[in-house]
Amino acid sequence: MPESYKIIASVGEDDLRHLQKKDVKEVDVIEVRLDLFSRNYIQKEMKKKLKALGLPVLFTYRRAEDSSVRSYVKLFHEDVEGILKDFNDNANYLDIELNREDTIFRNYDTLNYRIIYSYHSFKKSILANEMMNYINKAKPVKKKNPIFKFAITPEDIEETADFLNDIKLLSKSNTMIGICMGELGIISRVFGDKFHSSFTYMTLGEAKAPGQISVDTFKKLRADLFKSPSSGKDSKED
Numbered sequence: 001m002p003e004s005y006k007i008i009a010s011v012g013e014d015d016l017r018h019l020q021k022k023d024v025k026e027v028d029v030i031e032v033r034l035d036l037f038s039r040n041y042i043q044k045e046m047k048k049k050l051k052a053l054g055l056p057v058l059f060t061y062r063r064a065e066d067s068s069v070r071s072y073v074k075l076f077h078e079d080v081e082g083i084l085k086d087f088n089d090n091a092n093y094l095d096i097e098l099n100r101e102d103t104i105f106r107n108y109d110t111l112n113y114r115i116i117y118s119y120h121s122f123k124k125s126i127l128a129n130e131m132m133n134y135i136n137k138a139k140p141v142k143k144k145n146p147i148f149k150f151a152i153t154p155e156d157i158e159e160t161a162d163f164l165n166d167i168k169l170l171s172k173s174n175t176m177i178g179i180c181m182g183e184l185g186i187i188s189r190v191f192g193d194k195f196h197s198s199f200t201y202m203t204l205g206e207a208k209a210p211g212q213i214s215v216d217t218f219k220k221l222r223a224d225l226f227k228s229p230s231s232g233k234d235s236k237e238d
Contacts, residue, residue: 004193005192005197005198005199005200006028006029006198006200007199007202008027008028008058008201009027009031009201009202009203010060010201010203010204010208011030011032011033011036011205012205012206013037013038015205015206016030017041021052024053026219027055027202027204028055028199029055029093029199030056031058032050032058033060033208034080035062035075036208038073039075042082042083047086047087056093057093058094059092059094059113060095061075061103061105063100076104077105088113089112090112090114090144092112092113092114093116094111094113096108096118096139097118097119097120098137098138099120099134108141109139109140109141114144114146115141115146116149116177117135117138117146117148118148118151119134120151120152121152122153122181122210124152124155125155125162126150126152127166128169128170131148131170132170135148135170145175146175147175147198147199148170148175148176149177149179150163150178151177151180151181151209152179153185154180154182154185157184160180160184163178163188164188164195166178167195168196171196177192177197177199178192178195179192179209181209181211182210183211185210186211186221189211189212189213190218190221190222191222202218
């Protein structure tokens with residue numbers, strides 16, 4: 001797999017409690033879905049467990065209306081302020097929603113995290129010019145260049161192809177992540193790098209979004225595609 005295509009594994013509290021270092025050996029970044037954790041775990045147990053795993057962390061908070069899975073409890077900035085300070089490093093990431101005015105991550109542009117600006121739609125796709133409008137309106141950050149993630153729900157395979165080709169086009173001037181949710185989106189999750197998507201989202205437990213697959217399934221599908229039928233050996237990737 002190309003070194004530039006990284007795996008982000010999404011976890012909730014039940015997943016993180018049982019994770020061992022051996023379980024994340026194929027993972028590049030752990031996405032901590034803060035809305036899927038209790039306040040008690042965030043404030044008393046999370047730091048120790050994440051430090052033990054030793055991977056870069058992406059902190060994400062989804063409100064109930066922006067998620068396909070049920071959250072533990074509504075959180076506020078004060079609930080996550082401590083854990084954000086503990087991991088305030090440019091090796092880690094914060095998810096900031098492009099289509100929301102508010103975020104529980106206050107003054108995020110002054111922190112050392114790399115920012116992933118995200119847009120999600122569980123009902124429709126989005127056009128290249130619309131994505132560009134969101135990118136242009138995103139709050140500038142002084143640290144490393146931000147990443148722009150667009151996760152959409154296509155109606156058919158043609159809409160999937162159009163969206164991924166738009167991601168490829170926009171990647172010429174931005175670091176992009178393109179995800180198609182649902183059954184039609186499998187190509188975007190497994191072979192997104194072919195469309196210059198820089199990261200893909202997997203799960204280490206139950207799926208955290210429609211169509212999300214496990215790291216093991218991802219590895220198997222990649223291996224099957226790049227195996228040469230004639231020799232039985234892996235073919236060279238472009």
